[in-house]
Each structure stands twice: as structure tokens, then as C-alpha cells.
Amino acid sequence: MGSNISGKPAAEKAGAGPDADLNNGLVDIRNLSVAIGSRFPATYIINDISLTVNEGETLAIVGESGSGKSVTSLAVMDLLAPNLSVSGEILFNRRDGSTVRLEDMTPTQRRQMAGDEMAMIFQEPMTSLNPVLTIGDQLVEALLLHRDESMAAARARAIEMLALVGISNPTERLDTYVHELSGGMRQRVMIAMALMCSPRLLIADEPTTALDVTIQAQILELLQRLQAELGMAILFISHDLDVVSDIADRIVVFYSGRVVEEGPARQVLKDPKHPYTIGLLNSKPHIDRAAGQKHTLQPISGSMPNLAAPPAGCRFHPRCNLVVEGLCDKEEPGLRAAAPEHRARCVHINPEGNS
Amino acid sequence: MIMAPPLLEVENLSKWFPVEGGLLKAVTDVSFAVKKGEVLGIVGESGSGKSTVGQTVLRLTEPNGGDIRLNGTSIAEISQSKLRPMRRKMQMVFQDPSASLNPHLRVGQVLMEPLKIHGIGKSREGREARAIQLLNLVGLSADYFDRFPHELSGGQRQRVGIARALACEPELLIADEPVSALDVSIQAQVLALIEGLKKELSLTLVIISHDMSVVEYMSDRVIVLYLGRVMECGPAATMFAKPRHPYTEALLSAIPGGELENEKRQRIVLSGDPPSPISPPSGCPFRTRCRYAVEACAGAGMQLVSVGESHQTACIRAAELNLGEEGVKEVV
Helix, strand or coil: CCCCCCCCCHHHHHCCCCCCCCCCEEEEEEEEEEEECCCCCCEEEEEEEEEEEECCCEEEEECCCCCCHHHHHHHHHCCCCCCEEEEEEEEEECCCCCEEEHHHCCHHHHHHHECCCEEEECCCHHHHCCCCCCHHHHHHHHHHCCCCCCHHHHHHHHHHHHHHCCCCCHHHHCCCCHHHCCHHHHHHHHHHHHHCCCCCEEEEECCCCCCCHHHHHHHHHHHHHHHHHHCCEEEEEECCHHHHHHHCCEEEEEECCEEEEEEEHHHHHHCCCCHHHHHHHHCCCEEECCCCEEECCCCCCCCCCCCCCCCCCCCCHHHCCCCCCCCCCCCCCCCEEEECCEEECCCCCCCCCCC | CCCCCCCEEEEEEEEEEEECCEEEEEEEEEEEEECCCCEEEEECCCCCCHHHHHHHHCCCCCCCEEEEEECCEECCCCCHHHHHHHHCCEEEECCCHHHHCCCCCCHHHHHHHHHHHCCCCCCHHHHHHHHHHHHHHCCCCHHHHHCCHHHCCHHHHHHHHHHHHHCCCCCEEEEECCCCCCCHHHHHHHHHHHHHHHHHHCCEEEEEECCHHHHHHHCCEEEEEECCEEEEEEEHHHHHHCCCCHHHHHHHHHCCCCCCCCCCCCCCCCCCCCCCCCCCCCCCCCHHHCCCCCCHHHHCCCCCEEEECCEEECCCCHHHHCCCCCCCCCCC
């Protein structure tokens, strides 16, 4: 990695090892970078990302296409393409109470964890489910890969999970194929599959983006109910601040492969500190119905920077309307505390927390 | 009241596709009118027929029944050769700009093609000048003239798509999900562009979208489609403040982001999926998912009843339910 532009002070990271105390942390991502190609200088898709998902919480990563939000989740699942180079560390608090460093594990060990202690659901269930296997085959496989169970027990578990995600006649559904189901039902099946081994972490990558708004509401409600019942943590990835506002406990905002803001959901949405987050919120068409007033759209000008040649200094400065010449384009600020637990990477935040 | 006919009138428009196992009733008996300078929003979920309405109005697909009148002239059954000069007056912006721009043509050629077809601009130089003028109109510099679509970002491509639609100075612009394929920050740019162009060129717009906030923001009037039928239509401000159809009410309550809007809403989560448009339920197509459905809903035909000034709903219980009066009602 180039310069040390990490958000966390270096001292905080020094003691981190496999035995490090994660406190409430379930997953702790520390200084994670993913680069493509072997050419120098490398192109970083994500650069020095640090974030923690706590037990039982919903952490949302918000960002636009190319911000690196999916790559971060794929790195946790070990699903990145082999031509990408990964640095940094990811600590995971296992079911048995031990903390492991994922980079230290063998590919086989990581495969055993993925789908068992951590599971993932994707945006487009039609392309994520196997069209030539029945729903039942796929659900049963998800369990038998990780558990030494009988076929009958696995089928019973599959029926239980389908019922849990709100699919009627689960026993008959086991023998159906993906194309026989609607989009919302497919997403439910994918969630059921992810839950087969009772994961401690569920990663949901844009799980409702391909769905209609009424079906989206169903799936969001389902995820919230499942979390309340099963107590798993959810890492929710989305471009949609409205969706995120309904489900997240905490929010991390990504821009161009960097964390630009993080904090409790309400604070980030109600009192955003980074000009990018503010811009995203102002980009939503919004009408105050009570007052009958139309808020004029305030789009963010320009477009996402090229990852191969990111702008110097703050990555957002070419599009920022608060840019300070000679400061923002020189050096990227660290994540500064704007309030307890609420931090943003912007020079306009002074250390006292008033911006 | 108004002497001149509306710019666009659609009456009992139907489009049924023959498919295996019957007829897919994409659009049934849809009627609406758009006055000059007005913005009409069409909302609905996938399969509601909103795109088919847009395409049929331009006769990009042929209607099975009903009438379409542009400035009072029926265009539903005229021949393609007679239709061609009328096409100048109505143009379309598509959802996915990477699929709707020819990858082999440079941006300039894309913009000059409609000019050539409609015989606008005497010479090549004239057309080039017009193309550059169009680029400037949508916020792109003349540098883009020689670029290929793949060299542009999604937002820039959509700007080219809009410039192409504006090339022959249409009176009516139909935009089918114009921002759905774009990132949030780019969506706002394109919406602001459309809004500005509408004022500048006094365009009449039909905006088709699944996104209620986009439609609410852009439209003067809105029609809500479900399974190819109009559920409700009325002025945007009235309808969003006080929906009079259970489906509109559910759609509005399903919009995420109540937290952001500072309003505590009770959410209505509709159970199940929309039924198949091949065998829609009898009577009201929404009754199978409606929390207020009664027996009569299965028997009654679909009829729009007036519930306010130019505000109509297809719900037979509209008067007794009086939705939207005090927030979401408990089911009786």
C-alpha cells in the first residue's frame, strides 16, 4: 500500500492478532485492500478499509457502483477472483468462541466456514440459484456440505427453513425448480438456503434491488424478523439510502474504494457529515407532502473517479462543493470524529466534533 | 373548459399478446389524456403494463383496441407511412442507454440519424451544427460528437439518449424508466436535466417509472397501473397525500425510507405476488392481495369512479373506505 492514510490511529491496530479481543465484534476488517493486476502502481478497488460488524447488528455499506462495497463482502466470503491481490486482515469470531484471522486459514478451511458460520445472499436470485436442480436439492446440499446429517434430517431442516422464510406448502416446494417461482419467492429460497446452517453472519448484497417495491417491503420485513428470531448479524450492502434507513443499525458510506463516513444509522441519515453523504441524500427526489413543497434536486456534479487514476487528496474533492483549494486536493484527511461513534473523512470536521 | 384538444388522448387502449396458454393481457382499457405542457406519470410494478402503454402510444407495438389521438388526430390505425411524419412530434427515451444506442455509431451520427430520416437540416453541415447544439442542450460539450457510446459513462449515455429524442423537436416525450439504470447521484443529474429541458422547450412529458418518488417529484398527474388496468388516476399532489385506492395506499406505504422522511408510518406489507396477467382474477385484479376485499370485488366490473377534482379510483369501496383520511386504517 502506498501512503499510510488509514482512518484508525496506528496505535489501535498494533496489538491486533488472532487472540485480539473483538469485544462485541463478530467480524473485524482491518486495513483491507484489494488490488487488480500486477502492474505498478496497482489499481486499488478498495483501499485500506476498516470496519467492524458487531454481533446481532445490521451494518449497512452504502455506495454507488464501483465504490467497492461488493468487493469488501466478497473478500470476507473468500469469493474474490484469483487475479485480485488482497492485503489487510479480517478477524472473525467463531461459534466456538475463538477468534480467527481469515488470511491464516487454508482455502479448504475458509470454504468450510463460508455457508456455515457466514452465508451470503445475492442481488439476482435467478442467476444465483441452480436452474437444473430442485429447490430441495440445493437446500439439502447447503446443509450436508457442512454437517454430518442424514438426508431425512436435511430435508426436514429444509422444510423448516422454507416455512421460516414464509413459503407456503414447503414440503411440496422442495420438488419445484427455480423458474417456477416468482422473484420474491426466489429471494426467499436463497435466504432459506443461507440459513440452513444457522450462520452468525448473513451478508446481503443488494438483496432487494431486483424486486418490485411491494416485494422489497416483504423481504426487508422478513430479514428484520429473522434477525430478531435468530440473532444473526447482517452485513447489508446497498446503493439505496431509503432501503438502508429501514433496516440498518449502523451505516458505512463508501466512495471510490474508501470509507468516507461511518456512524449510527440515524445520525448518518439525519446529520450527515461528509459532503458526499449529504449530496447523496439531496439527490433523492423529495416532496414535503404536508407543506406541499417540492425540494429542488441538488445533484452531485460530475461522475465517479477512475479507480486506476484516483484524484490526489480527498477522492471526492473534484465533485465537492465545499472543496478547499490547496488542502482537499493535496492530502486525504483521516476519519475524524464528528460525534461519538460518528466519523467522516472530511477536513471540515474539526476535532471538537462541530462541523 | 379547454377548447383545444389535449395533446395526447388515449381511449380504452388494450394490448394483448398471444402466448402459450392464452392471452397475456398486458394492457386493458386504459384511458388518459395529457394536456400540452403537462407531465403525466405512469407508475406500476413489473408486469403492470406501464412500458407497453408507452410503446403502444407511439405504435412501437400495435394496439389491439382503443384509440390514440395526437392533437386530436387519431393515429391508432393510420398506415406506417402516414405515421412517420407524426413520429417527429413524439419521441421516446429508453431505460437502458447502453442498449438503446447503436454501438457502431458515433454520438454525432446517433444524433444526426433522426434529422436525416425526417429531412431536417438541408446539408450535412447543418445537421452537424444541430447535433452539436443538441449536445450542448443536454450538458455535453462538442467533444463528444466523435465518441462512441462505450466511451461514455451511463449518465452521459442517457444524456445522448435524451438529445436524440429531442433532435426533431418533439412536442411529446415519453420517458420509460429514464433513470432506473443509473446511480443515485447520476439519477438526480438526469432528472434535473429533464426538468430543465421541459421548461426550456415547453415539452409535454409522460414519465413511466416504478419509482414512486421519481414520479411524485416530476409529475402533475399520475396514473397507477396494476395488471394492465388503471387503478387510480389524479393530480400527483392529491393522490400522494390521500390515495383513494388500496393498491396506491399499499404502494406508498411500501416505499422505504420512512425514517428519512420524519414520518412514522404504518407499513402495509402486501402478501403474495401479483397474479399472472394470463389469467387475472375476475372483477378487480387487485382483490387477491387487497386487505379491504369483500365478495362484491370479485363480481364487479372495473369502473373508475370520481372521488375528487379529476381524481378517479377503480375501487368499488372507495366512498365507504375513504382511505388516506387518518393515516392507515385498521382492517375492518
